[in-house]
Structure formats: C-alpha cells, structure tokens
Amino acid sequence: MVTVGALERLRETHRRAITGLLASEGPMSRADLARGTGLSRTTISSLVGDLIGTGHIVETADRGRPHKGGSGRPPHLVALSTPHGVVAGVDIGHGHIRVAVADRAGLVLAEESASLDVDTHGTDALDRAARMVRGGLATAGVDRTELLGAGMCVPAPLDRRSARIRTGIMPGWRHLSPADELRRRLDVAVFADNDANLGALAELGGGAARGAADVVYVKLASGLGAGIVLGGRLHRGTSGIAGEIGHVQVGEDGLVCRCGNRGCLETVVAAPRLLALLQPAYDEELSVDSVLELDAADDAGVRRVLDDAGRAVGRALADLCNGLNPEAVVLGGSLGRSASLAAGVRSAIDRYAQPDAAGAVRVVPGELGDRAEVVGAVSLAIARVAVGQGVG
Amino acid sequence: MVTVGALERLRETHRRAITGLLASEGPMSRADLARGTGLSRTTISSLVGDLIGTGHIVETADRGRPHKGGSGRPPHLVALSTPHGVVAGVDIGHGHIRVAVADRAGLVLAEESASLDVDTHGTDALDRAARMVRGGLATAGVDRTELLGAGMCVPAPLDRRSARIRTGIMPGWRHLSPADELRRRLDVAVFADNDANLGALAELGGGAARGAADVVYVKLASGLGAGIVLGGRLHRGTSGIAGEIGHVQVGEDGLVCRCGNRGCLETVVAAPRLLALLQPAYDEELSVDSVLELDAADDAGVRRVLDDAGRAVGRALADLCNGLNPEAVVLGGSLGRSASLAAGVRSAIDRYAQPDAAGAVRVVPGELGDRAEVVGAVSLAIARVAVGQGVG
DNA sequence: CTTGTTTGTTCACTTCCCGGATGAACTCTC
C-alpha cells in the first residue's frame, strides 16, 4: 500500500484554499477559483469535483455572468454548502441577559433578551441563560443536537489561565468559571471573554471598524473597559486583562475603586456616577435612556456632563493613541451613542495626543448598540468552533 | 512546456522544512530529517541531494552515531553551509554614530563608534556612516561584495509610507529618507526604523526581554520613546508612530514640545532637561555620565531628580500597562541604567496601574546599554535580508 | 563469523498538477 502523505496534504491545502476563497468572496465559478488560487483550471475542476463529492460545496442552480461582463459561456457557480449546525451567543450584563442563535455564517436566526436582577446569583443566571439558549433553538427551529458551541460575554475580566472571574462586579459570580458552568448546562464547548473584547470583535467583523487593523473599542456603560485590536487580532495581554482603561488614574484623591486602587477613571465616568451627578437637578427619576434623550434634545446640563465624561475618557484614550497609533476609536456601550460624549472624546484626543496620532484616528460610535456583545459572542463561538469542523 | 507551479512550491516548502530543521536543531542525518519532517527517507534523500547541489547544505566530514545509540550503520550528517554574506547595523544618534558588521547569525564581527556634532547635516552624517561601514567590513576582513543589506536607526519617527523623517530632532534631517540615502551610498538594501523600536528588537532577541511576548521597551535619553512588542512582534501603528509615549501630556501649562503640543512628558524627563535642572546645584559641568555616577554614589539631589523622572515615566507606563498588560517593561537609553530611575518607574506603576496589571509586569534595565540600537539594526537587517536569500 | 540494526539509495508505482485540445454555452454582429 502506497500512502502519499505529503501529496495528500498538498491537495488538502488546495481544498482549503478553495473553501477559504469561497468563504471570503462568495460563490464563484471554477475559472474564478483558478484565477484566485493560481492553480490551473484542470486542477480546480478536479478539486471541486472532490469537494462536491464530499458535500463541502455545491453547484448553485443559477448560472453567473461570464467573467469580464462580455460574452462567453456562462459559468457554473459553486458555493459552500450551507453549513449545518448553529452556535449560540450569550451576553450576561449587569441588568440583562441576551441570547442569540446564529448559523455558522453568523446570520442570527433567533435572539431574545430579558432583564436580570443585579443580585441574581451566578448559577441562577446561568440556568436562565441556558434556558434562553434552548428557547432560541426552538424559535429558530433547530434541534438541540445541532448546537456546536457557544460564546459568552461576562462583564468582568477573566483570568487567562483558570478562566475564572477575578474581580466580580456582581456578588454571586466571584471565582466562578462561567464557561465551565454553561458548558455543563448546554453540553457543548463554551468560550468566554469580557464585554469589551467581544464588542470589539463584533464591531470589527461587521460594525463600525469593519476591516480595520488597529482599533480601540471602548465600552462605556455601568463600567468602562476597552477591547484592543492590533493587527486585526484581539490583544489580551500577559494575564488576559489588557484593555482595562477604566482603571487609569485620573485623581489621586478620587473615590476608591473595586480594583483596589483609587481615583480610577471608571469612578468618574461610569453610568451610575453620571446619573447620580445629574439627578439632583431633575425632578423625574433619571435613567441612561432618559439622559440620552435629554442629550439628543440639547439639554444643557446633560450635554455638559456627557461632554466632560467624554473628555475624561478621551484624555485616557489620547495616551493610548500616543502609544498605539490606532486608526479608529469605536465608542460602544449604552453611553456610546451620545453625540456629546463623542465630541468630548474627540476634543480631548485632539488636545492631548500628539498631532500626528490624533490626526490618524477616527472617533466613531459603534454600529451595533446593545447587541454588540451578543454578536461578538457569536463571532467568538464561530471562530473557535469552525476550526477543523466538517460539514456534518 | 509544462510548468508545475504547485508541485514546485511543494518541493520548495519541503526544502525549507529541511533547512529550517537544520537551522534549529543543528547537523543531523537524512534519517533524522525524515523523522523530523514526516517525509519519507527517499524524498529526503532526493531533497538533500538538491540542496547539496545548490550549495545550501553540505555533508559533514565526521559521521555521527546511529540513531538510538545502539548499533547500525553510522549516518552521514548534513549541515547548513556556513552562510556567506554579512549585514551592517547603523545607529545614528544625537551625538554619535555607531556601526556594526555581523554575520547572518547575528554574531558581531566588527563594531566601531564615533561622536557626531549635533549640527552635522544629514547627508554628511550619512557619508560618514557609509565610510564607517566600509571600515567595519575591512576590519572584519570581508569583501564589500559580501554585504547583503543594512539596518539603520534614526532618532525620529518615520513616516510609514514615504520612509521619510517627520519631525526631525536634528536640523539637517527633515524630510530626508535616510534609508534611501544610505542605500545609494552602500548599494545594498537598507531598512530604517526608529531607536526605540530597534532597541526593543534587540532586547527581545538577545537581551532583557528574551523570548517575551508582550514588552514595552522605553528609551530614555535625549528624548523619550517606546518600542512596543505585542505577541512577539513590533507594533508600529496605523501611521507608524506607535510608541511615542514621550508626548503623553503631563501638564497643560508645560513647555512647548517639538511635536506641536505642550506639556509633553518628554519636556519633563529628557536628559537635557534633567541636566539643566541639576546643574545650578553643582560646581562641575554635569553630563549624563557624571549624573549617573553621582546617582550610583547616592547623591541625594541626583537621586531625587532621577526618582521623580522615573515616577513621571512610570505614571505614563502605568496607563499603558492598564491598557496592554505587558509582561515586562525594559528601561533602555543612557538613563535606563539608573537604579533610582528604575525605582521611580516601579513605584509609579505600582501606584497608578491597577493591581493585577502592576503585579504582572517586570521592570528591568536593558542589558545591551548603548549597543541596543545598533544590535537592533543588525537584527532588522537579518530579518529582512534572510527572506528568500540564497547562499551566494 | 553470523546476526541484527540503522542508513542511504534504487526502483516500480501512485498521486498530483499542468498545458493544450475539445466540446459546450452564450453574446454579438451582420
């Protein structure tokens, strides 16, 4: 028996090149594949034949136009088989649980959210999340066995090695390994990361930072964190806590922070703090939403407070821009869509970063809003599950 | 004519696997190569035959022991041909030129330095640098045709696209493309980067940060800059100016800086500033060296000033540590070897970074001292020249 | 001296890829 390992590997690489090209560029003809891969049309035909035989790709029903728009025999287009299996994204925040079920191309098939009491114990919240995932599967009309994996968002930094929560924002979460817990409940692989990292992943894949290489995604809501993308990849740091810009010092005599330090930026600009600052001047009870409405309605006090908060964040971002020279800062989280806040960030970066770095960076609001984390969780699940997974 | 592109590439990858294995593991037998690469002995024999034919590898005179220590026919060992060709590293600083000639393994064969008048025009300095390279080649006993390329250090940020100097520190350098100029004089490929990036490369390769993944190298001398290594690779940023931590704002009403802003960290801690600060209290004329001597001799005033400078730098690094969570901060540049300064940096990081990030980071002095830039320039040249270069 | 082991090469064979020829399918022009 003659086994030709290297040649088989070669053919496998070529098959991957084809599926990769189809994944990134969409359906195309064999001739296009030949041009795209540099292989000959003959070889492509043979490889495509294999891939059709194994069910990895299919010939589409409709035929395309010839290559250069002109005349010629219309090609038979081939496309990736719609991959079976779905993934789930779970976003657990301070006051909500949001769950999405998506196919392996990232198309969301079902999504639902529910509010969550802050004091809910971690295991209870995870029970609920698991129920919601099962509900989402039912809504999407997908059998539970089709679930390939899940990504999950936790609103706290995770220890890189143990995957446990370090400093819990919520009481019943400390030293819990949320990924392990959810894995046990859903019986599939679960990958967890924090909200800022997942938001960055989401805006990078299909949001405001599509295709950028160096991006700082800032999540400003109950807390403040950043997801830092460098060279197109998430930077997590030595112990997995990169991006914690909420704990940049802005005042030595400031409030004591949950991180153990005092005067952290987060103690100045987090949503609860801003609400507390504004409340005395207003009769009705303020919420983040109502504050954003007042901001849109040009309420002077709200604008001032949000602009100041933006400047404080921008001050910290300016230092980061000096160091990292990113091409975009994306403002996410509930407060990220405030124009006043964005203006404050912009002006502080212009003021405090060196001119070349400030000039190179765009400051844009996130496009995904509340859904950023859950979309990022889906992206994470797809990225991890896709590796080495067949069509099934 | 039948050209088999893919198969040729396959064979090329296999040849690379062999040379790579020989480079990392040293001389070995064909059978060992077969085990190491997973290819068959037959194929290895054929590939090795090719490589011997092209002169890339040679059969060593001495024969090795059979594989498992036991009996059997002794193998013929093959090894990489000692690579011909050398590279040059050129470090042009504010007051000096330093040049090294090294073989392709990074072993320095000749090194010399000379002082340079700050006002020297760029083209004159480059003339001198080129002469020194030729002198180094002579010292090393290497013919000029053996020079494969050069790396060079310029003490200013470079524009990523045009490779020109943006804000020249020195008068006669503005809008010059130093790499092009030196290429013209030496008639080989020249690659330029700034001092901090090259220092980082040097300490990463064979210095204090050997093998680390996420490192911030700080160069503190006439100016202040950082080379940021993330995931083992230099991070240059969107427009190539990442690492400019000297332009972090530390005082709104501070001195005006060459970057166009005011109150930059660099205006507070750069060596000339520290000397000016100390001079009034001392009779003799101070220099960086004499200040470092006084520091080592526990002079209270000097210690205080250097500690304060370290704290200022550490304050900025603390923010960077919060954002990037690096495993090491390496202090380079002429002031980098001051213990007082290092102590100031350490205490500021502990004070201002969040505890987890501060705990994860080592603060260490650079091991290469003045030679960091030129060693980094050599590394850069080797990295760029090695790609696709034969044996010659 | 025989046996056993490891090495490196030769040989027959399979797999893979390529260029050119061929047929197919469609558009454009006359």
Added chain:
DNA sequence: GAGAGTTCATCCGGGAAGTGAACAAACAAG
C-alpha cells in the same frame, strides 16, 4: 438566423513529486 467570438469546463497525455519495498553498506554485539 447564421456565423464569429468569447468564456467555461472537461478530457488527455505527460512531467514531476512522493512513497514503500527491496537492497547494499557499515557498524555493533554475541
């Protein structure tokens, strides 16, 4: 509507690469 032109996909012959089996070479051990 027929023919020319163009592009697509497949078939075919041939070259190139890799593999296992077999074999000679070189040495150690019994």
